[in-house]
Amino acid sequence: MTDPLNDDRDWLILLRTPGLTARRLREGLVARGNAASLLRWLARHPEALDAEGRAWIEQPDEPTLAGDLAWLAGDRHRLLRCTDEDFPPQLEAIADAPAALFVKGDAALLLRPQVAIVGARQAREPGLANARRFAAELATGGLLVTSGMADGVDGAAHEAALDAGEPTIAVIGTGPDRVYPRKHHALAQRIAAHGAIVSEYPPGIKARAHHFPQRNRIIAGLSLGVVVVEAGQRSGSLITARLAGEQGRDVFALPGSIHNPLAEGCHSLIEDGARLVQRPGDVLAALAPAAMELGAELRARLEGGGPASTATAGASRRKTGSFDWRQDEEYRRLLDVMGYDPASLDALVGTTGLSPGALSSMLLILELEGEIAVLPGNRFQRVV
Template sequence: MVQNEIDWDAANAELASHGRGGIDAKTARRSSDPRRSAKRDSAGWVNDIGDPPPGIAKETLSPEILDQLRLSSITGVGPRIMATLLERFGSASEVFRGDTDAIVSVPGIGPKLYNEIKLESRGYDLDAVVHWCMNHDTQILVKDQSPYPTMLDDLVDAPPILFCRGELLPEDDIAVAIVGTRHATSYGLKQAERIAYSLARAGVTVVSGLARGIDAAAHEGALSGGGRTIAVLGGGLAQMYPPEHGGLAKAIAADGAVLSEHPPMTKTKGGLFPQRNRIVAGLSMATLVIEAPDRSGSLITARLAGEQNREVMSLPGPVSSRVSRGCNQLIRDGATLVQSVDDILEALGPMRSPVETSDGNQVHRPSELKLNEIERKVLDAIETTSTSIDQVIQTCELPTHQVIAIISVLEMKRLVQRMSGQNVCRI
């Protein structure tokens, strides 16, 4: 397997993180940005793309973050063991101070792993990891500390550490994963890009795995739509795979994020992809599968999404197409059939908590993202408790007939429901 390795000791340029404005502003910015028109190649991941902010200096990391890095680096300490240790001891520093009986009493830890912890028998060079992050503008995100994504809280084996190039924003909680085969047809590639573009235009973040085929088309579609996209790698950030996606990764990090749970030098290998898939599903309110044969890894992502109580969706394909068999089977088994972005937004339920979008609106359901200005105004005037239509009319200062018509539209979009009398409430 060919790797595009980065020389750790080389003074490579850091990757700049750029702020995000509204959709229209970003689209205009991208259209005039020479970085967007440059050919994306494998070297793009390490090329300078502007004046970068300073990287992470080791002294700026809190002692607890460094201790969590130390703990996660120990051979045999995976996400579940680490979560159990942190829950039992309260912090990584207390784990290292713990006595033999206390540590060995933790489920899953025997004498051998205890010795690994006490000896700090590491699977990687901690100083080298921090040095690489410092020199490549890479954030080290620690679970339960912002900006670690709260969408991963539902995972029983959520990664304790994430390495991030780019930036995660609160609005990334409104996200849909698009996954599929690496050996996509022209139909599949076109549909992945079309749907990702439409999701981006609606303000939904697109999540995928940066693989060849459907993944890459989804990222490209989101970028073309002027929206945000998140790529989750199977290996480390210093090991771009596939190597030709370095330029695409750079473009994603400029207005989104590229993530990995593994130290930067970790080489990509087959066994890491199922681990990656749980993060792709976990970051997303729904997972959409576009072209997947019977044993596609994308079906693993769909299964993991279902296990996490997230929506599973599928784009239908010809019954004669080998790469659509998995998709058609998902639909047969109950996945939501998707033909357009409206199917996705309508199927998504309420957010766990309202999310503020880049234009300042509080979104309770993803389907609200496609409302026009007047529809938004009427919806904002309706409470989650019974609200009289007269009160809505008075608040909006709109003609009665217009408010009633818009309420009917919102009702069809399943955003409001009529109550007894002349009352409505927000769902």
Template sequence: MSDRCEHEPLLRLLFSGAPASGLRRLLDSHATAQAAIAAGARDWASHGLAAPACNAIRTPDAAALRNAADWLQAPGHHLLGWRDADYPPLLRRIGSPPAMLFVAGDPARLWRPAVAIVGSRTATAGGCANAGQFARQLANAGFCIASGLAAGIDAAAHSATLEAGGVTVAVLGTGPDIAYPTRHQTLLERIAATGAVVSEHPPGTGPLRQHFPSRNRILAGLSLGTLVIEAALRSGALITARQAADAGREVFALPGSIHNPMARGCHHLIREGAALVESAQEVIDVLSPSVLELARALRGELDSVPIQPLAALPAPHQDNANYNRLWPALGHDPTGMDELEERTGLTVAELSAMLLTLELEGRVVAEHGRYCRIGG
């Protein structure tokens, strides 16, 4: 999570209305958001910020800043800036990543290998049943299930994952505190309690039509693959699938009856090259190499972090100082992320990547956000 002293400058930049690309360039050029603010209007303009945005940084909307800051004071509420170590690595790789993310829940969930399950808001009963079945089986295989909290397929996927005790992430086109549709408020709270709710929009932002297509790029960007269950030819799910393909991610589609208009979008995707799947195992088989590649990449990032090594311990990856901190902090009783942070002094990002590697190697088991060793 961003340090609280960083919240105000990050919020000032966000509320300027500057495009994410300009804000990312500005943040990349300065050590902190506060330093970016202090650089002044000439520097802001050199990074592509227009005059109205520069004026808004100088004289921010005090009420908007206060409302967002108040939301961030609550436990489990986070603001991840572009340069934050906890910013999800897969999302960095898309063409237009958000400069900031509001997160309700555990930011570490955004590091887990995820499958986006999307589809029609007016799905058939059979489509919702398929979404639930695939979500349960993928969650039981260790995948996080990401979706958009919408009616129909999204809600079925989220709910089934929660019932299976799995991890699910909701990516919103509203603020992180507003469910759309409103009847999903309880579902939103359940997801935040064990997974994460994510939005690039500040708290209090209502449902605006133009926000949902851009929301879909985040959903696709957080996921290794996108599975479309049911979708009409004109459907937001097809936007998510296209953005997943543009980001180099896998796209899967379930075939359906030729008489079902909700299957035509899936058939279109299959004709365009999406993988036709009939079981969750087919998705798992395709994505397994990507999961291992992600784990190796994250481990490589951690190996480059200069930390004074501890004494060698009888643990995996003995040559890595970070693992030498983590392994003795893990026991045979489940331990939560907060306690592991306190025991090791490592960040959520570092812990999440190492725990994922150890889980894939069969040395650690994760249940309900708590981790314990397997074996010695």
């Protein structure tokens, strides 16, 4: 049996190895089986790395690793690996998928259907008001709001979702122990307490310009669709939208005044085929089928034995038709166990014996079918 502490250390060494990209790390894990075997292979094949990478593998910086392990030991801190059962399957379909994510908060939220809301850091008040309106209504409508915790539209979207009593996910471009911009310290604490902060960068890593386009691919990859509220012609939000389109996600753009330079990016997106939206209900209606498919793929993945089966299970599900939960004994048993009183995910795990990942996918489908409601505090209640 693998020692969890040693496994964490092996993963941290690999994640910090210079020159070992997420793609190469994933390929190495497939070829060697696990982190420990890959580390041993790299030690025996130094030609596989550059000089800096070889030096790190031969003699990792122990104080740095000790700091990483100390962060992981914190409450609700987790290293979510691509080999874990509950690694978000949405990310498996994107180019250059991350090998692991550092999560502060509730990692199970990453399995829920998400919508990204992004826009200008210098958004004007009408744009911020639109971000708040869309975030609040989409969050209460069943989609978890994901953004980048930047100034402007991102921050407004996170705050509105939290104020509506719903969780939110922030994907950041620093280590999980840092807050950027600094003015968002209080917001970061709220997100960690009632949602999740996610980063592919280890603790201690500062903000660097190239981190944010990398961060944007994860925001787009986690989400079923991206809503762009305001964006100039040269904007990080347009990068997120472009990545979402390349990943097969829906892209939505809010129109604005022709006199507003921060509407130019949205207008360009609409010209290029993004959906023009004026109401949050338009987004909810458009993404409902994708949310249902995500729930079915999660179910197929978890029944199929883990992340290696994701692509095959998803393709099989699409070929054989939509999943009918009413014919599944476990769904009927779950509804019987729930009764009509609010219950937390942890309580349902205890009463059903199901894993958090499997249970989250089942609750998602039942929510979309109108059988249950998601209440503040990540609690669930049967409604019919």
